[in-house]
Amino acid sequence: MRIQSMTKAITSASALRLVAMGRLGLDDPLVRWLPELADRRVLVSPTAALSDTVPAARPITLRHLLTNTSGYGMILVDSPLRRAMVENGTDAGVGPVMLGSQEWLSRLTDLPLAFQPGEGWRYHHSFAILGILISRVTGRPARDQLRDDLFRPLGMVDTGFRVPVEKVHRLPAAYRQTEMGPTETEPAGGGFHVGDPPFEESHSELVSTAEDYLGFLRMLVHGGVAQTGPARGERMLPIELAAAMVSDQTPAAAKAPDSFFSPTFWDETGWGYGVSVATSGPHRGRYTWLGGQGTTFHVDPDGTIGILLTQREVDDELMGLFSEFQGLPRG
Template identity: 40%
Template sequence: MEQKNGGFSETGLRRMRDVLSRHVESGKIPGLVALVSRNGETHVEAIGTMRHDGGSPMRRDTIFRMASTSKMVGAAPVMVLLDECKLHLDDAVDTWLPELANRQVLKRPDGPLDETVPARRPITVRDLLTSTFGLGVDITLMGSPIQNAIFENGLFDTPGQALPEPDEWIRRLGTLPLCYQPGERWQYHVSNEVLGVLVSRVTGQTFETFLRERILDPLGMKDTGFHVPAGKIDRLPPAYIPDPQTGTFIAWDEAEGGRYTEPPAFQAGGGGLLSTVDDYHAFLQMLLNQGMHGTERILSRPAVQLMTTNRLTPEQQSFREDLAKNNVHLSHGQGQHGGWGFGMAVRTYRGDYASIGQFGWDGGTGTSAYADPDKQLTGVLLTQVGMSTSDSAHLIHDFWTMVYQAIED
């Protein structure tokens, strides 16, 4: 078999492209851009078109809505503040976020919003970084008063509903009780948005300004941000949500005149970034390099190790594993990792082709970005098809299956 210097086989890469092409040729994925990198060798595939009805081809520099794949990048500025001793993991956040002081907690997670008990302790920075501060999007509680309140108060970034500016967002969050005691349970997403408000309050800068100065610019992530400038808007495809019954492509956001043409009121580190495969590769490679980018240190080695290894207690992890396994039919197989670091999943058991210790996350818009310390591997797959059907999830799963088969040492 022909060997490539970076540890990918030519045959394996060809088979990966064939499988990715098959998804596009099925008509269910208009286009995709994929990047794999190992030992200094990077391989990119751009397949298909920007729109479902043809038009401009996908390119290496196509810009995508990253959705929850934003979370890992959004957590990095907090690590900068920890490195500089401007925050500490077990600091109560009340000092900077008085809206979240003196919390009340529901007596029952699915109970009435006015049946509460006092929180046993304040919310800490650690609680926010690990998604265990007591409130989040929870698939097991959909339709409950607290989950309804999260959506009704505009606290969750959804198609057709932009988030209010940060002070108003955190004020609204502060009107709700917690679902669980701080540190008790892993719950998804909301904590990542709180982190952006925290960074802004601690630094006196907007979240995006600090993120850009300390993470994006030093890494050369020139196409990453919370909106797309006019000069780059032709590189942004529409965002599709296929109809779950018919598979018909429904565009929830167009590029021209869409929601990402102007800076948003709320800079959402939990799901609001736009980026490219090369920009995310730079971020993941920095993490694989223990915080280094070339000769410049972006994060300390301990900060990276904290981010990229499991930070959940056995009790928190048990709940997260049960949540993933019992809802695998709803998640199209996504989320089966076991652990959670800061802003990303961490594989704590061998459940598929990926190594234990692999870290990263996926996005509901059809995005995926992971690094694997054991294999010294990074991979990014970006599409414009949301996970309202299983199509983009299956594409992501197949991408990783083929990436790991392409490794030859």
């Protein structure tokens, strides 16, 4: 299945493993590995003219990427910045990436930040940058780092950026609901994730299976200790980093009503590292996220795990299904 933004939790764990190894710090400036992030300019407001900027008050750090507070992200209202992102191909949608990692990053960093790093929240782009960062720090494509450092140790044999030719028969078609009914957007056994990559794709998203993703989540449930694969019983993440990943890490000042699709998003929700976290309400402590191609998961404080995978673009009807799924009894 194309899991799209469920990738964010996986790349977060990969980055945190680099932190645990001492190769990267949560608050280290990233210009050492990403010189494209040097000397950032920041819009005086997210809707300002592209020339109406001030210098960045601080450098972008790993913590900013993990919490969607880097200054880059989806712009949800019409503005010069949003129009510029559409024009240069760096806006985000539910489709696969259309530019190689270096070209995408170069185009993105030609534009100013929407807000000062750490002072606002916008979705998605920080995690594409995170994939590129993992590649730069390790000196090899993110696909190789994730494979050797996470997927093989956890026994996630069907997770990666590409579907091998011998497994393409297991990849279902992808759909979008239209007035004419379900319309195929990628064929069964085909589409972006099949065959040789068209470009370097460290900023892209993964395909996976329920079994593989369950193994990954069980590692988080057990405080960073692997429960599956060759690494079973081994600590993959320090307990403090595993706990931080699934607890709210977003500054209150960054939780503006206009930062995400719903103005009530932050009412009972926080954001950890690659996952949202219920901060109040009946599911307090649950961490979860979804992918634009109709996939979602959640983990409750008692360790109950739920995974739902479809291959239909998220719409109002599918969100209703997600709500029903999230409301299922625990255990």
